[in-house]
Amino acid sequence: MSTNTAITEPLQRAAAELLSEGKVAVVIGYGMDGDSSFSPPLFAREPQEAERLVFDDRCFGNLSVYLSKDHIRRMGKIGIVVKGCDLRAVNVLLREHVVKREDVVLIGVPCAGQGDPLLGKCSVCEQRNPQGCDIVVGDPVEQPQIDAAQRYSEAADIDAKSIEERWEFWSGQLSKCIRCYACRNVCPLCYCKRCITEKTVPQWIETSAHLRGNIAWNVARAFHLTGRCVNCGECERACPMDIPLGAINQKMAQLMDERYDFQSGLSSEDKAPFTTFNVDDPETGIL
Amino acid sequence: MIKLTIDGQQVEVEPGRTILDAAKLAGREIPTLCHHPAVPPAGACRICVVEIVAGGRPGLVPSCAYPAQDGMEIQTCSERVLQSRRMTLQLLLARSPGSEVIQEMAAEHGIKEIPFPKQTGESGDDCIMCGLCVRLCQQIVGASAICFDGRGPDRKVSTPYADRSDVCLGCGACAFVCPTGAIDPAEYCPNPIEKIPNEFNCGLDSRTPIHLPFPQAVPNKPLIDRENCIRFKTGGCGACADICPAGAINYDMTDEFVEEDVGAIIVATGYEIMDPSVYEEYGYGRYPDVVTSLEFERMVSASGPSNGELTRLSNGKPPKSIVFLQCIGSRREKNGKPYCSKICCMYTAKHTILYKHKVHDGQAFVFFMDVRAGGKNYDQFVRRVVKEKQATYLRGRVSKVYARGDKLMVRGADTLSGTQIEIAAEMVVLAPALVPSSGIRDLSQKLRVGYDEHGFLLEAHPKLRPVDTNTAGVFLAGACHSPKDIPESVAQAGAAASKALGLICHTRLSREPTIGIVDESSCNGCFECEGVCAYGAIGPRELTDKKGNLLATVAFINEGLCQGCGACAATCRSKSIEVQGYRDDQLFAAINAIHR
Amino acid sequence: MIQQASDSTDNSKWQPRIVAFLCNWCSYAGADLAGMSRFAYPAAIKIVRLPCSGRVDPMFIIKSFEQGADLVLVSGCHPGDCHYTSGNYHARRKLLAFRELMTFLGIDPRRFKISWVSAAEGAKWSSLVKEITAEVIALGPFENYSKLRAGGIAE
Amino acid sequence: MPDECSANETKTLIPLDYMASKMRIVSITDETVDTKTFRLEFCDPLKGEQFIFRAGQFGLYSVFGAGEATFCIASSPTEKGYIECSVKRTGKVTNELHQCNEGDIIGFRGPYGNWFPIDQMQGKNLLFVAGGIGLAPLNSLIRNCLDLRDQFNDISILYGARSVDDLVYKERLEAWQQMEDVQTLYTVDPGGETPQWKGEVGFVPTVLTNMKPEPDNTSVVLCGPPIMIKYVLVSLVELGFSPESAYTTLENRMKCGVGKCGRCNVGSLYVCKDGPVFRCSDLEALPKEF
């Protein structure tokens, strides 16, 4: 672990300034916590609290999840520390009217990747330098070129299996699911006031943690994120049962990319693939 | 007001008006050359002289420039006046012997010979040095592109240093006002003057920037074409405002968006004709005498570009033989429109008659696929045309039109006799396919009305609801729906109007109950539903507490617009939209019941 | 365990079960026309009528499999013909993506069919149903899911 | 109450397998537009004979396939051979229940929970205050007390609902009104009255204040929406009642009904076991999580 002082110091200054000038009610960033293996979220509400903000290579979380939380929004205008990848989620939230641009101050941090060794998603990150933030602290980092094959390599590994092998694999993985819904609750885009699992009339998704219910839940989750998921990987990180949820999300992202030339969250102006159509969309496999 | 007497007649004019203005009011005609109502007077040509008899300093004055004064007594054709004019005309005739205007004016004044030598060649031209053009260019157009150049006999109207000047706008106003037609702006204008094609006459003639859109337009008022008007191009001119007696011209008026809340919309965007130049074999665009039926219609119209005189565009002579070609692009599966344009058979029959009215000894031929005369008395009309030899009907298609000399050779097949024929025609009239108005797709997307592969708008049901669309409250009339002739269009328009009235005459709207309903307690307000709604039925609704504080913005389905397709319900992740009659729990029960 | 009435995977007794979600205006009318025109088709297919193929939520399909469907069919108007102008275009995007998701998870994509059948295509409907019924008989019972059904859940 | 059963005590445990007894719906009464009263009989006659409960206790009713839901038993323990429950349509189970017909079979387990301390009320005046569907648990107690009429002094019933249409047990209300030894006062919220309405118009706490009940030797039992209970308590205190003499019921969400699922905890209490009947004075000590 190494604290990135080139970012941490200007970050602390910027946050303290925003707070002391009353431009934001809270700055959501990362803080240091001796006990945990990563830098957890920190909510600075007073200028002096900004001193506890930090940026290092253990800032795993996607803080944009808090933008949809009522108890955070009630505080007032939010300043939020975003890595380039987190910004994609913010863009989707903006597009879906979850937050208004004027209600949030985006503090961008250039990020050369998280984790040691680098997290999988960071090694194929194409958004190392956040675009369109109100404030960017620190200097831009080098952005390697990533091609589509690298971008979706995890999904490709599973795609390479036969259909039977895939069933074998996924029924094993999904059997583990205990339906704690951690994947849902940490997802910045799973902000529904009432999750489909909580609607009981009718109960589309069985809540029992048997494979039947688990498939229904995970299919619904993946499908509700199709064309929206920004592959931040929080679901997989949160899953206490270590189910490779990211691969499913990646597969659907790959599909949207290949089929509709769409990558979620690159702009807040895009139309989600499922809210629009093209008369000439591919339709192979339709009888 | 100023009171004066002109030729013994009392008139009243406003202060500041000239004697010429007063004379007009009195109904006395005074000849003018250098005068133009929009241009400040100069009194240069002295044709307009009148005699002040009393009430001022007696003598001859130019009426166009001399202000009317109270108590004046004016004579407009006293012998003294006429003598002066004759002298002036003699001098003008000597300078510009070729000018028709001067010649006519001189003749009116009984001048046969002149005592001066007529100037010819370099020094003699039609310009009478009145300077109207110069004053116009400087003071009205504001371009100052032309001026007088040289002295004495060398004096002439020219550009500075006689160069082609970028200052010249190419507006052509100088030529327009020149009393003798002496100016050709092309001599000094760097940008050739483009005539503004008259759209209504298919560009067969030109129009001015101020024009009537078409004869009998409603309202029948002229409009300014801002793209071509000098005023809008340079900020100069404004002559029309100066001279409009009603003060009706207001340059500040702009196009504006007008929003109206309406209960129904009738789409009647009509048709356009397809461009037949895509079919090279017919030579349209290549030979001036190949015209479309619409151009022909204008050419034979009394209000058309040639005032109803039918002449060949190539040489201005009446066409002695004419060939009408049917189904240009219509009923053509490949590279065309597969549908029948429906109106061509009948208007072509009419055109043959009109042709015979214009060119009595002319010969008309019609190439047709088959004659579709399905309206009331239509077939009888076509039969009359054939029977009365107004036209020779040939069943078959034309393979090629080409020029030979000043004739157009039309080569085609007569499938009834099974022979190849070639007709030497002087004019060829094409009946191109009808297509929907350009922009219909944008409009249909705005209105959420379907359209077919050709762009014609879709009716709700071909037999049972031919006037309705699938979007409630939007109705169709005329050719936007499919090619239609006048009686059909009128009938459909009437039906559409009745449908619209039937809809809006009630105080409450009744409709199918199958519509979407939003559960506001769980709606996230992401508005993905709005994106999939084909009817624009979904919009935002703000939920507030009792104090008016905004709690949430949620989706709201306009029950008047919703058609109940359920795309929104399938899109809603939180399952906050239910379609009445196809609710989730109903479908769940249906799925469950299958596996009984 | 209570014996399940008809989810036996015994091939000798097994009858295929196809759940079809049809749009009201085209495919349902097409199926209707097939009936009126006396085009016979297998009774294995059970129809749920919807206003539009755009109404289909993937949960319908999952639920059908959970309840014992061996094959699910969604059928709507041909592209451009949607009564609601664009419902089938949206359905096309979503359902094809859903099929990819199924495939990725190892659920046989041959178990989920999409078709366009217009109100005039009674004959197409009849041959389509014959075709997919033959296919599902060849595929056999959908064991991946039938093993997950109530009473036989692997936990 | 908390000391009633402590985990440290060795006592005979009742085996619990969550089995639901089958009951047949014998009659259905529409109370309001979204409330129905079901009269149920055990399919197994023996169970019916053995079944005893006390007023205030609840059961878990289930529609097979939809799930279980908790309702108080609305009939009186003195009425044998059947039980009644009144159900407002709010969720999945209640929806399904409302779609049931007479003769259908549903599941039941219970009775669970504590009960109104009817023994301690003997010889006292009784004041029942109910709002809306809150009359259901009181109905059981009122019917019980009326069946044992001579054990109590004056009995007064104050019942209010949002509108005339929202009044439940209309026939029974009528019957109570006819009784000479019961004082009844029925009210609807302002705006909820109809031209035919002959009762009071006003909110329950206001009507209660005007009613001026005698606090001495009176037990009060309250049931209704939380907001009503809150203000009725204020009125009662103003009238000289002590919170110790008032009882009410809590309706926290429950799944097991027997203190295991952890859903109905309010502090260290379990509404399903330590309740649903609480003394109003005891509620004040609880965390406000009900």
Added chain:
Amino acid sequence: MNSAKVDEQTLYQAATGWLKSAVDILLGAGVEVIAPIETDPGVVELAAVNSSEAVALDYVNARLPLKRLLFPVTEVLLEYEKQSDGDVDVKSEPAASPKDVVVIGARPCDVAALEALDKVFHWDYDDVHYSGRREGTTLITFACTKPGPQCFCTSVGGSPHNSAQSDVLVFLEDDGRALLQVCSDKGAKFVDQLGDVAKPAPAGSKLPAPPEVKARFEPEKVKQWLDESFEDDFWADVSLKCLGCGACSYLCPTCHCFDIVDEANWHSGQRRRNWDCCSHPMFTKHASGHNPRPDQASRCRQRVMHKFKYFPERFGQIACVGCGRCTRACCVGQNLVSILTDIETRAKGGANCDA
């Protein structure tokens, strides 16, 4: 459950290879053997084994706690089938005619947690599903040799050598030998079954010293503060980052909240019991829409209060065994230990330091 108290702690010793023999003997006797096995890379889970080979020995703790064997994540309570005459055939899921199960290798904290579960499932009403399994389960616990950084059992009255609820507590030695401490009749029966594999240890044999687990806080102090701090702002502050994901509760060896749901098709169905979690907003939400615990602050408070105040008040013990799973699982670093140490600081009147 440990009905007969063992008078003297009886110590046995077992030679290298004892585990293989033990597993073979048990399997041979038709007993289901549950042991730690590596299911995912670096992840150990308690699961049925067919041989001793798969058994993992080097691990801090299983990913899911022992509770899931006795109180599964989902289980059938009853099944029903609708009859054509309108009747319904309802059958209680036979409460597992107690099958003999031996769990080898659970950690002392997980096993100690059963004390709390026992109390919940056996008070007043005896949950036959739980107790049936509990009855038939013999717990051969492996004493902790290498506690994890998040472990804090010593703070909540446990220890790496806690024998509470264990039938046998096993002290593994590096060379494969082991000391077996018999703690109950069931344990004695197990050791009997092993025959020669386990011999009584020579008198004076000493148990190894437990590894150190740092004590982080005093639960009494925590409770003192909790008693007075229901309305404290602390709860809003501490819950800021909590996403209510529930991973902590699902992995907690003492959390026991559950949901009961029906799952059905047209004619038949099951009533099931599933794990549930007080962090989820729907947990307490009434059908009317009223929610007694409407925000994350009140739900966080409930979780801490329940474990350290309500449960002790009701059942006389803390509902936490210090296994540290909640802390490990939390993806926002909502660290239960730091919440509790913070509370302790407050209880001592210390500075206001944010968790």
